[in-house]
Amino acid sequence: MTRLKTLLTSAALFAALGVTGAMAEVTVLGWPGGPEEAGLRKAADAYNATASDADKVKLIFFNRDGFFDKLAADLAAGSTDFDVNLLATYALGRYTPFMDPITLPDASKATFPEKVLATMQYDGKQYGIPTDLSLxxxxxxxxxxxxxxxxxxxxxxxxxxxxxxxxxxxxxxxxxxxxxxxxxxxxxxxxxxxxxxxxxxxxxxxxxxxxxxxxxxxxxxxxxxxxxxxxxxxxxxxxxxxxxxxxxxxxxxxxxxxxxxxxxxxxxxxxxxxxxxxxxxxxxxxxxxxxxxxxxxxxxxxxxxxxxxxxxxxxxxxxxHIHGLGLGINKASKNKDGAVKFLNWLGTPDAMVIYAKAGGSPALSDAVVAKVSTERPDLVKLGQYAGSYGFVMHGGTAAxxxxxxxxxxxxxxxxxxxxxxxxxxxxxxxxxxxxxxxx
Amino acid sequence: MPRTSRFEGRLLIAPLTAFLIALLGFPLVLDIIYSVSRVGFENIRAPELIGFSNYAKAMADPEFWAAAWFSLRFGLIVAVIQVVAGLGLAVFLAPLFAKRPWLIALLMLPMMVAPALVGLMYRLILHEFVGAVPYYLLEWYGDFPAFLGRDWAFTTLVTIETLQWTPFALLILHSSYAAVSPDIREAASLDGARGRRLFVNIDLPLMMPAIGITFFLRFIDSFRVFDNLYTLVGPGAGGSTTSMSIYIYQAFFKVGDIGLAVAASMLLLAASFVVLWVINGLTARKAPL
Structure with a gap:
């Protein structure tokens, strides 16, 4: 009887996973195993609560060890396993040949200081929404x-x-x-x-x-x-x-x-x-x-x-020194419209407030960081310092x-x-x- | 041999041959192609053939030779210490092992720990603020060396490797020592051989094959040191603790020069093959004796 229950539970679990997978139309490859993952999970849950079935987001994560090399190999191979992927300032030049530039929505310009948005720029083009900043x-x-x-x-x-x-x-x-x-x-x-x-x-x-x-x-x-x-x-x-x-x-x-x-x-x-x-x-x-x-x-x-x-x-x-982690669009993606919708939402103040409260470390503009300053006082200095003292070396985003x-x-x-x-x-x-x- | 038997023999050995070709042959062919190509993660499925320049680059790289020298020195020193220590322990503890054989199992415990974890463990033990060793040295002597610093890292690594793997040498050499027939020892004793003379003239010659094999196994294992070294100090300040394995890893994963990394590993393979061929030759020549 116990074995039967186990089997039925397992079957139900697999079925549930299958349903989730079928519903997800935009696959996002995130930075695994830290506060960034916790933040992204909360943000994705909030987005999926209102998104249509075709736009729902599914998250996948590699191991951190060798992450950027594996990502480079996948992007270069034209993988369609993910539509949106992680980006890092110091690896922009390596990935941008395999990614699509994005057009920033007006909301994101109000969410992030200019220097923070620049951590996701290469050759004058914006390649991602900056989700986390380190300094x-x-x-x-x-x-x-x-x-x-x-x-x-x-x-x-x-x-x-x-x-x-x-x-x-x-x-x-x-x-x-x-x-x-x-x-x-x-x-x-x-x-x-x-x-x-x-x-x-x-x-x-x-x-x-x-x-x-x-x-x-x-x-x-x-x-x-x-x-x-x-x-x-x-x-x-x-x-x-x-x-x-x-x-x-x-x-x-x-x-x-x-x-x-x-x-x-x-x-x-x-x-x-x-x-x-x-x-x-x-x-x-x-x-x-x-x-x-x-x-x-x-x-x-x-x-x-x-x-x-x-x-x-x-x-x-x-x-x-500052460098950012962010999310951008895989050039080989088969659902770029869905990916754009998700990134446009992710760049809004509301999305970043959810992300920050769940553990992420976005560098936000004064108006937005005020909404999380009680729970995350460290983010106040993060945004201020990034805006006032942040720099990236000339060549620091090269391939x-x-x-x-x-x-x-x-x-x-x-x-x-x-x-x-x-x-x-x-x-x-x-x-x-x-x-x-x-x- | 009858024709049918020959066919059956080939048929029976076919799965193993196919397995070996798949497991060793395919990676080897791929390695050969990569080693003569310009290849990184971006074009790993479409390498660009460039001839032997990766080999030339590796051979002309002083860091390649420094890494080879590090591994050779480390392998030889560690293997010698482990064999000498293992031999000493096997002989001196033999009476104890005869009475309490379970002690051998106890001494084997260090080998049960993954080398990467051993590296992490010593990283903690030797850390000035959380480790026991610097703490007590500071308490007792008022100072301690920088165990993982440039001047001490090699000695620390040799010590750690010796502590973990001497039990392996002990195990083989104990078995070999125990296998020497008591009759031979008794006969030698009747002829007046005692103590050191008995050991040097009777035990040691009979144990030489086991000593040689133990040395060879420990040398191979230490030469390719990677896990504990990487977790403990990595490539070291200025690359001072870069072994051949770390050199290849760095070239492959950190620098992304896959062609160079594979060419270096092929050179290592060739060197290993020469060593094995020489040893094989020596063994074959001694066999008729």
């Missing part, structure tokens, strides 16, 4: 910085340390007014091996693993010095003084012991572990880290004592942009870890980039 915050310990700004002894020591290690006497400042020099001085001050009175073992925690995403974190330093991948003539400019200064900032901080010894193997998780243990005073990190770090159950040592600001300023201004990041990761970590001279690392990077980014 960087400078995280700092509010309790420590408050004391530093108020305590006369700490201020005097701060001046001594900055003079000794940076060659100029600096005074503590509010993190929102930091230059990169101020950040370095703060990191040096809060390093136990330099300042025995420091309550933390390290002043910062650097992500220096040979990993492309770490280059995205670091390159805000380079951009603030005036660095860019290419100039307007298409010449590679990574051997500029700006890049040298930015690379030396990390090198000096690492060599002076302001970051853990194993920092050359650190990425997102390891850096969060160091900061979350209460043993690093500052950290340049992705915005996505905030939720867990400020959670009293997950990181009791620092939760409630974390401040976030945009990355510090350099001679050329204040910048944060081989990811390979450029891979190359930089290999060469720059070689310099930071002492395996190569700065000149050798930059020469290799420049020649490799020239090959990867040639028209």
């Amino acid at each position: 960087h915050f400078m995280y700092y310990r509010t309790d420590l910085i408050e004391k530093l700004l108020a305590d006369a002894d700490w201020k005097a020591k701060y001046g001594e340390i900055s003079e000794k290690y940076l060659g100029k006497k600096l005074e503590p400042k509010d993190p929102d007014a930091w230059t990169w020099d101020d950040w370095m001085a703060t990191a040096l001050f809060f390093t136990k091996s330099i300042n025995a009175d420091s309550p933390t073992r390290y002043g910062t925690v650097l992500q220096m693993k040979n990993l492309l995403f770490n280059m995205m974190v670091w390159q805000s330093v380079a951009r603030a010095q005036g660095g860019d991948w290419m100039n307007d003539k298409g010449e590679i400019t990574v051997d500029s003084p700006a890049y040298r200064t930015a690379l030396d900032i990390y090198k000096k901080l690492y060599d002076d012991g302001t970051s853990p010894k194993d920092s050359t193997t650190y990425e997102f998780a390891e850096a969060n572990a160091a900061f979350g243990a209460g043993q690093a005073a500052t950290m340049l990190q992705w915005n996505a880290a905030f939720g867990d770090l400020d959670n009293k159950d997950k990181t009791p040592a620092v939760a409630g004592k974390i401040g976030t600001v945009a990355p510090p300023a350099g001679p050329e201004g204040r910048f944060t 081989k942009a990811l390979q450029v990041y891979e190359l930089q990761a290999k060469e720059f970590t070689a310099y930071w870890s002492g395996g190569k001279s700065l000149d050798d690392a930059l020469t290799a990077t420049k020649s490799g980039m020239a090959e990867l980014l040639k028209p």
